[in-house]
Amino acid sequence: MVSSRECFNPSEETFVTKSEPQKDLGAEAVVARGHGRAKLILFGEHAVVYGKPAVAAGLPRGATATVQFSDAAVHQLTLRSALDEDVYARVECGAALDNVGVDAGDGERLCKAFAAILGHFDCPKTLQVDVTIEVPMGVGLGSSAALSVAVARGIGQLLGQPEQVDEAVDASERVFHGNPSGLDQMMAASKSGVYFYARAYDSELEVAPIEAPALTLAVCEAGPAASTAAMVEMVAQRRLRESQLIDSVNQVIGDTARAASAALTDGDWARVGELMDINHGALSSLGVTTRAIDAACHVARGAGALGAKLTGAGGGGCVVALTPGGAEDVLKAWAEHGWSGFEVTIDHRSK
Ligand code: MEV
Numbered sequence: 001m002v003s004s005r006e007c008f009n010p011s012e013e014t015f016v017t018k019s020e021p022q023k024d025l026g027a028e029a030v031v032a033r034g035h036g037r038a039k040l041i042l043f044g045e046h047a048v049v050y051g052k053p054a055v056a057a058g059l060p061r062g063a064t065a066t067v068q069f070s071d072a073a074v075h076q077l078t079l080r081s082a083l084d085e086d087v088y089a090r091v092e093c094g095a096a097l098d099n100v101g102v103d104a105g106d107g108e109r110l111c112k113a114f115a116a117i118l119g120h121f122d123c124p125k126t127l128q129v130d131v132t133i134e135v136p137m138g139v140g141l142g143s144s145a146a147l148s149v150a151v152a153r154g155i156g157q158l159l160g161q162p163e164q165v166d167e168a169v170d171a172s173e174r175v176f177h178g179n180p181s182g183l184d185q186m187m188a189a190s191k192s193g194v195y196f197y198a199r200a201y202d203s204e205l206e207v208a209p210i211e212a213p214a215l216t217l218a219v220c221e222a223g224p225a226a227s228t229a230a231m232v233e234m235v236a237q238r239r240l241r242e243s244q245l246i247d248s249v250n251q252v253i254g255d256t257a258r259a260a261s262a263a264l265t266d267g268d269w270a271r272v273g274e275l276m277d278i279n280h281g282a283l284s285s286l287g288v289t290t291r292a293i294d295a296a297c298h299v300a301r302g303a304g305a306l307g308a309k310l311t312g313a314g315g316g317g318c319v320v321a322l323t324p325g326g327a328e329d330v331l332k333a334w335a336e337h338g339w340s341g342f343e344v345t346i347d348h349r350s351k
Contacts, residue, residue: 030068034153037062038135039142039187040219040320040344041311042194043257043279046235046286048181050247052254053198055210055261056183057346058190061134062146067154070128077114077129077151079107088133093118095126113144113175117152120168121161129154138225140312145184148172153189178229193348196261209348212264218305218327220334220341222296223316231313235286249285252278269324273306276322280309288314296339297321303333 037058044054061082070076074092081088089107093115114129129151137143152168155161169189173180183197186207194215198206239246256279263271280297283289289310296319297308305321312318321330327343334341 030158032067032154032158034065034067034150034155034157035062036146036149036153036188037142037190038146039184039190040217040346041140041183042320043260043275044183044197044253045310045312045314046232046283046288047250047253047257048183048197048199049179049232049235050239050250051200052250053196053200053257053261054181054183055194055196055257055264056187057194057215058187058192059135059141059344059346060192062188063131063133063143063150065132065147065150065154066130067151067158068128069125069158072126072128075114075118075123075127075129077110077131079110079131079133079147082132082134088137095123109176113148113172114151116171116175117148117155117168120152120164120171121155121159123155123159127155127158136221136225138227138317139221139223140310140314140317141219142184142188142312144176144228145169145173145180145188148176149185149188176229178232191348192346192350194264194346196257210261210264211348212346213267214345214347214349215264216323216325216327216343216345218300218321218323218330218334218341218343219311220296220300220319220321220331220339221317222310222319222339223290223292226313226315226317228313231288231315234315235288238287246286249282253282256282269306269322273322276307276309276320277301280307283310283314286314290314290316293317293319295337296334299333299337299339300330303330305330 039058041056048054074094076092078090079088089110091107091111097115097119135141135143148169152165156165169185173185194210194212196208256275260275293310300308300321305323308321311320323330331341
């Protein structure tokens with residue numbers, strides 16, 4: 001077992017340009033940046049909320065926040081897409097964190113999350129925060145956790161308060177997701193690689209890197225964005241009605257994560273793929289798959305993927321397929337059905 005610190009270091013992936021933090025706050029333009037990774041859950045989503053283990057990875061892209069002191073009366077945050085520079089939302093928050101508001105776009109939760117992050121720091125002046133998001137939002141790739149980590153790291157770095165980052169991220173993720181398992185934020189702050197994650201009710205947090213050979217995957221956006229909080233709530237309702245059955249399904253999902261951890265270490269791709277298919281079937285029993293997600297999984301398997309499953313909360317969003325020989329054929333087959341995707345290689349030896 002390794003401690004969470006090994007992959008969750010608040011001061012990592014942050015840097016300050018032009019001046020040291022906290023020196024001469026007014027005279028110089030002090031700019032800090034923080035980065036958070038998007039994530040791919042390979043095994044265990046939803047069941048992880050009930051204390052079962054999961055296997056997941058941080059992606060190189062995610063969110064980058066630029067943070068600087070401002071002369072405005074309020075803290076301001078602007079969220080842009082890296083793909084087209086479109087402004088998704090502009091939100092602000094009073095210096096006393098009292099009045100939050102949305103200036104532009106759909107930022108209801110974003111401004112509450114911004115206030116939640118700010119509440120964990122001692123800010124001598126108001127802040128201007130510019131966030132660029134490098135993945136689509138709401139499709140299971142952990143955009144909110146990437147954003148939370150990037151913003152909290154940037155603010156922590158600018159103010160010289162990196163020890164506050166962890167709790168600030170937690171508060172922000174609670175705004176976005178209600179009762180998150182912590183998996184997304186851990187991956188957003190991770191180093192490159194695949195991790196075994198377990199936070200059972202009665203034991204300590206375990207986050208262990210899996211020493212797997214480089215892992216090549218295809219990812220596509222099979223459905224529209226969906227709310228993680230709504231999907232988690234839907235599973236909770238099903239569990240209230242059928243507690244024994246849903247606990248059994250969650251147990252199966254947790255067991256696939258444990259088995260996958262060993263299969264990944266051995267580079268046993270045939271087994272990893274089969275376990276992904278089993279995990280997907282179990283997620284279907286939880287009610288979080290959709291017709292489009294199931295179809296994208298079938299198409300991927302038909303094009304040579306060794307296994308495929310939804311990734312993230314479901315209800316829409318992304319599918320991940322195992323393509324050890326390269327993702328080209330799967331991406332082509334998806335494109336023929338109108339789904340755009342990308343290939344990603346996860347290697348704990350890369351940065
Ligand atoms: C969402 O990315 C993953 C879920 O398991 C929720 C969570 O872990 O908090 C569905």
